[in-house]
Structure formats: C-alpha cells, structure tokens
Amino acid sequence: MKLKEIKNQLMEVHLNYSSRNSKLILEVLGQLKQRAVEQKDQDSAKEIWCLEQILEVQDTYLDAYKALKSGEYYNGWRSLERTDIEYTFLFRHFKEHDNKYWIEFINKHTTQYQSLFPYKAFVSPEYLKKEVKCSICDQVINIRNHCGHRVGEIYNGEMCTRLITKVKLLGGSIVTSPLQKYSVCFPTDPKTGQRVDHYNYSYVKFVIDRLQSPFDNWDIHWTKKRHPHSRYSHIGRNDKCPCESGRKYKDCCLPKSGVLRPHCQIEFSVKPPEGLSMFEYTD
Amino acid sequence: MKHESYENVFEVEETQESFSDWLNKPYISSKLRKQLVNANLLIVPLEGVQENVGPVFPNCTEELCLFLKENATADLVPEICIEDQDFTELVMHWDLFTVGSIIVKCIVAPFAVNLIYDYLKDRLGPRASKTHVKLELTVVQEDGKAAHMLYEGPSKELRKTLLPAIENLSKK
Numbered sequence: 001m002k003l004k005e006i007k008n009q010l011m012e013v014h015l016n017y018s019s020r021n022s023k024l025i026l027e028v029l030g031q032l033k034q035r036a037v038e039q040k041d042q043d044s045a046k047e048i049w050c051l052e053q054i055l056e057v058q059d060t061y062l063d064a065y066k067a068l069k070s071g072e073y074y075n076g077w078r079s080l081e082r083t084d085i086e087y088t089f090l091f092r093h094f095k096e097h098d099n100k101y102w103i104e105f106i107n108k109h110t111t112q113y114q115s116l117f118p119y120k121a122f123v124s125p126e127y128l129k130k131e132v133k134c135s136i137c138d139q140v141i142n143i144r145n146h147c148g149h150r151v152g153e154i155y156n157g158e159m160c161t162r163l164i165t166k167v168k169l170l171g172g173s174i175v176t177s178p179l180q181k182y183s184v185c186f187p188t189d190p191k192t193g194q195r196v197d198h199y200n201y202s203y204v205k206f207v208i209d210r211l212q213s214p215f216d217n218w219d220i221h222w223t224k225k226r227h228p229h230s231r232y233s234h235i236g237r238n239d240k241c242p243c244e245s246g247r248k249y250k251d252c253c254l255p256k257s258g259v260l261r262p263h264c265q266i267e268f269s270v271k272p273p274e275g276l277s278m279f280e281y282t283d
Numbered sequence: 284m285k286h287e288s289y290e291n292v293f294e295v296e297e298t299q300e301s302f303s304d305w306l307n308k309p310y311i312s313s314k315l316r317k318q319l320v321n322a323n324l325l326i327v328p329l330e331g332v333q334e335n336v337g338p339v340f341p342n343c344t345e346e347l348c349l350f351l352k353e354n355a356t357a358d359l360v361p362e363i364c365i366e367d368q369d370f371t372e373l374v375m376h377w378d379l380f381t382v383g384s385i386i387v388k389c390i391v392a393p394f395a396v397n398l399i400y401d402y403l404k405d406r407l408g409p410r411a412s413k414t415h416v417k418l419e420l421t422v423v424q425e426d427g428k429a430a431h432m433l434y435e436g437p438s439k440e441l442r443k444t445l446l447p448a449i450e451n452l453s454k455k
Binding site: 088172173177178 | 332333336339342345346348349363365367370371372373374375376377378379405406408409410
C-alpha cells in the first residue's frame with residue numbers, strides 16, 4: 001500500500017468505512033514514518049503524523065456512531081470525547097480545511113451529538129503536578145532550563161505531550177463544566193454494585209435511529225417553544241413551573257399558551273427509514 | 284449536554300501591589316531576586332490554595348512562560364516568580380482556562396496583552412472561540428500607582444477588553 005492509496009482511502013471514508021483495514025493502514029504509515037525519520041525528513045514525518053491523526057479522528061468517530069447505533073450511549077459519549085480531543089491535536093497542523101478527509105464534517109457532527117446528551121454532572125479531580133516529563137526527550141520539565149520541546153508540536157513524527165509522573169491529589173468534585181468529560185456521574189445499584197444508567201437518551205436515539213450512515217448530514221437548532229399544558233397536567237398550580245424558571249406554575253407559564261421549554265429542531269439531509277415518526281415529545 | 288455559560292467579568296481596581304512585593308517573598312532566594320529585578324513582566328503564583336500547599340501556578344503555565352520568553356522583543360523581559368525546584372502546576376476541575384496572575388509595567392503592558400492573546404489562540408486551537416479564560420493582570424505605572432484587572436470571559440474578547448483599559452490608565 002502506497003501513501004497515495006492511503007490518502008485515497010482516508011478521503012473515501014464515507015464509502016469504505018465498513019470495510020477498510022485501519023490496522024493495516026496504521027502499520028504502513030508507521031513504516032513510512034520510520035523511513036522519513038531515518039532520512040531526517042521532518043516534513044514528511046509530520047505529514048504522515050497528520051494522516052495517522054486523520055485516521056484516528058475518523059475511527060473514533062465511527063466507534064461513537066457504532067456504539068450509539070447499538071444503544072451503548074455512554075461508550076458512544078466516550079468515543080465522541082476522544083474524537084474531539086484527537087481533532088484538537090490535529091487542528092494546528094492540518095492545513096487542508098477543505099473537508100476532503102471529512103474532518104470538518106466529523107468535528108461539526110461530534111459537537112452536535114454531544115449537545116444531544118443529557119449528562120449534567122461529572123466527577124473531576126483537582127491535583128498538583130509534582131513531576132512532569134517531556135514525551136520527546138524524557139527530561140523532567142524545569143521552568144528555566146527547558147528542554148525546548150513545545151507541547152503539541154511534532155518532532156520526528158510524534159506529538160510532544162507532557163507525562164505527569166508524580167501527582168498530589170487535592171480533591172475531587174462534582175462539576176457541570178469539567179476539563180474532561182469522560183467521568184459522567186452514574187448511581188450504583190446497592191444490591192448488585194452495578195452501575196445504573198438512568199439517563200434519558202431520547203434525543204440521541206431520535207437522531208441515530210434516523211441515520212443510515214455515519215456520513216449522512218444532519219443539522220440541529222436549539223430554540224425555545226411553548227409546549228401544550230396538557231402534557232403537564234400532573235403539575236399543580238402552586239408547584240414549580242416546568243419551564244424551570246424557579247417560579248410557581250400559576251405565576252409563570254400557566255396563564256400563557258403553553259410551557260416554555262427547550263425545543264430541538266433537527267433537519268436530516270437524507271430521508272430517514274420508513275415508519276419512523278418525524279416528531280417526538282420528550283421532557 | 285448543555286454547557287453552563289460562564290458570566291463575563293471585567294473589574295479594574297486600584298492596588299498597592301508592586302514588583303518588590305513579589306521579589307521579597309520568602310520563597311525567592313537572593314540569587315533569583317537579582318535575576319528577577321530586571322523583569323518588567325512577572326508571572327506570579329497563587330498562594331494559600333490549601334493548607335500545606337505552597338505557591339502554585341495554573342495548569343499550562345509552563346507553556347505560557349515558554350511562549351512569552353520565545354516571542355518577547357527586547358523591550359519585554361518576562362520572568363516567573365518561583366525557584367526552579369518549587370515550580371508546581373495546579374490542575375483544576377473546570378473547563379475555564381486560567382491563564383494566571385501577571386504583574387507588568389505599564390509601558391510594556393499592551394505588548395504583553397497582545398502576546399497573551401496570541402498564546403491563547405495558539406494554545407486553544409479550535410476551542411479558542413468558545414473557551415472562557417481567566418486572567419489577573421496588575422499594571423504598574425512609572426509613579427508606582429497600580430491597577431489590578433480581573434478578566435473572565437471569552438478568549439477572543441480579551442484583547443479588546445484589556446487594551447482600552449490599559450490605555451485609559453496610561454492617560455491618567
């Protein structure tokens with residue numbers, strides 16, 4: 001397999017995603033990169049790193065799609081977070097923003113999928129970095145006698161990162177806007193000790209059920225709309241308003257034509273499978 | 284997942300803070316003090332984060348420090364107010380990007396703000412437009428008067444918020 005063929009495979013991911021051999025592509029890229037490094041050809045080594053990264057972005061996005069299709073929503077969420085992180089690594093080095101590798105498409109849809117999830121609480125640690133090493137030269141980072149390798153830059157076809165080798169944990173918190181979004185809060189069943197997934201994934205399910213390919217385009221628009229009072233007949237006049245304003249129902253939305261709730265409008269560019277409704281009410 | 288939106292904050296207050304306050308901290312040796320005295324921009328630590336935790340810097344200060352040193356012209360002399368062996372970064376749990384606390388002489392402050400803005404663009408990449416940042420900047424004038432500026436808001440608004448405030452300060 002030659003570099004040109006690999007580029008073609010990456011460009012045609014929307015056609016070959018279910019049959020391509022990512023492991024083989026990665027292996028060949030690794031060999032080509034090694035050769036470039038041996039020849040001290042830093043530009044080629046960096047270009048190959050970009051291709052490896054494009055493959056990673058595409059594969060993690062496909063993993064997310066597969067997981068969501070099979071109803072494994074949390075796994076899908078984790079893959080989306082990975083896709084987002086890998087895209088961030090690639091962004092500063094990737095000059096071809098014409099979407100020929102579907103990268104911009106993936107980035108846009110990753111954000112859209114994330115916006116559909118119900119997660120609001122995350123566990124997040126707070127810690128001190130007591131010893132940090134450079135991933136390129138393995139030197140302990142010293143603020144004045146710096147090794148000179150910049151985080152995020154590519155050296156010999158590898159991205160420079162920091163390896164935290166010693167930490168002091170100060171605490172953990174439950175937060176709504178975490179640094180990383182993997183650590184979603186789930187309750188545990190006290191009898192079995194197993195995680196209980198109590199979240200309502202109806203928005204995610206609505207979209208994923210109507211897609212036939214991970215590369216079908218769809219758009220989302222978040223607005224607010226008044227929903228009929230009949231859907232809130234179980235709410236008392238003196239209860240808190242279901243619009244979550246904090247005011248009493250009778251003093252807030254009850255006198256109005258409906259309850260003001262977030263409204264999600266989704267547009268599909270490919271017709272969804274027959275038999276699926278185009279509307280869904282959720283709370 | 285709906286992201287909580289941070290509130291935008293921009294406050295300017297007079298302060299007694301000075302370069303010598305930082306140079307005379309007990310954790311700065313006389314040898315380092317001689318080096319820091321030439322600086323007109325100091326990245327300064329957070330103190331009293333927790334009991335038994337010394338001065339610390341926000342996550343990514345290493346990158347900020349390197350960026351400022353690599354990109355400063357001869358007029359700007361950036362330094363960090365800590366001994367090498369005491370440099371420690373604190374990783375917080377929220378996604379607000381804390382640039383840190385900086386004390387800078389008024390004459391070079393506009394250049395420093397432009398550099399910090401460039402650093403954020405480089406560091407945050409595709410997230411630059413949607414990331415909220417926090418910066419505490421103390422600007423010291425020639426007569427020793429100083430203003431403490433607290434900025435919490437979108438990274439893309441940082442420059443156009445801080446530069447006019449610094450210009451106003453110079454006029455006074």
